[in-house]
Amino acid sequence: MPTFITGATCAESWAQAISHLVVNGGTDASFVVCVREPCREFDAVQSNITNAVDALLEAREGKQATSVATVANTIFPTGLYHPTLPNARTRLYQSYEKSWPLLKRLPANQRGTYFRRMTAYPAGEMPFNQLEHLVTRMQRELQHDNPKQANYELSIRVPDKDRNVMGFPCLSHVSLTLKGTQVHLAAVYRNQHFIRKALGNYLGLSRLLAFVCREVNREPGSLTCLAAHADAELGAFGKGRVKELVDSACELLEAKTTLEPTAARAA
Numbered sequence: 001m002p003t004f005i006t007g008a009t010c011a012e013s014w015a016q017a018i019s020h021l022v023v024n025g026g027t028d029a030s031f032v033v034c035v036r037e038p039c040r041e042f043d044a045v046q047s048n049i050t051n052a053v054d055a056l057l058e059a060r061e062g063k064q065a066t067s068v069a070t071v072a073n074t075i076f077p078t079g080l081y082h083p084t085l086p087n088a089r090t091r092l093y094q095s096y097e098k099s100w101p102l103l104k105r106l107p108a109n110q111r112g113t114y115f116r117r118m119t120a121y122p123a124g125e126m127p128f129n130q131l132e133h134l135v136t137r138m139q140r141e142l143q144h145d146n147p148k149q150a151n152y153e154l155s156i157r158v159p160d161k162d163r164n165v166m167g168f169p170c171l172s173h174v175s176l177t178l179k180g181t182q183v184h185l186a187a188v189y190r191n192q193h194f195i196r197k198a199l200g201n202y203l204g205l206s207r208l209l210a211f212v213c214r215e216v217n218r219e220p221g222s223l224t225c226l227a228a229h230a231d232a233e234l235g236a237f238g239k240g241r242v243k244e245l246v247d248s249a250c251e252l253l254e255a256k257t258t259l260e261p262t263a264a265r266a267a
Helices: 010-023 044-064 068-075 088-103 114-119 130-141 198-216 239-252
Strands: 003-007 027-035 152-155 171-179 182-189 219-231
Touching: 003 010, 010 027, 010 044, 010 198, 010 219, 010 239, 027 198, 044 068, 044 198, 044 239, 068 114, 068 198, 088 114, 088 130, 114 130, 114 152, 130 152, 130 171, 130 198, 171 198, 182 198, 198 219
Parallel strands: 003 027, 182 219
Antiparallel strands: 027 219, 152 171, 171 182
8 A cells, every 4th residue: 555654844754754664664665755845945954864864875885975965966956056147047957968978977877867857858859858848838827817737747767768677767757736826746756765865856856846936936835756666775774774864863853763654554
């Protein structure tokens, strides 16, 4: 049966989700995590949880470890987006393309990045900027009294190209929905690693949502991620170390440290 986790922020939702995984064997299927306020301003608690995840990654993988921030940037490179400048979206896309020859040299990016799949999807002879198409379509719809609510999709996988069993892309699809004054985002992962990727995934998706909302003048709604398979990576990092990380996160959130599941199983 599906598992449903909810939390206020990205860090809180991640902590509750991995807590559930740890006490339920380390993995789960049809694992749904909903962040109610994904674009809430980053506070000290979220920063400390992020630092704790990075510390565990570095302890195992050394300087080769991919930080939470780096994972988030593969979804949305927030440092390249300057919304107060003229033509901010065009500047963002151009800056990323200019950086791409260097970025793709990194081993983790050899198959691509999520942001580039959104802005240069390999469709036909010319790459297709899905993200710009989505933003302009939403802007046009919002000029009408009754805008279409569910017409805003970003495909990540390329069926005739992504034949590898493991690795990129684990994110398959992103869907945005208009509801009143808000935009909600839902993402589907075929597999999600909860130490190396999940928190960075949530942060990157929240920044993508914030970008769209700013460009269409709407408020951010919820962020929902479905992982067809969720993995707490107990084998790779050790159950003891993962549990210590979870306990530390729970303490930072002033939550219980007994690792009781905060999930509701579907009937």
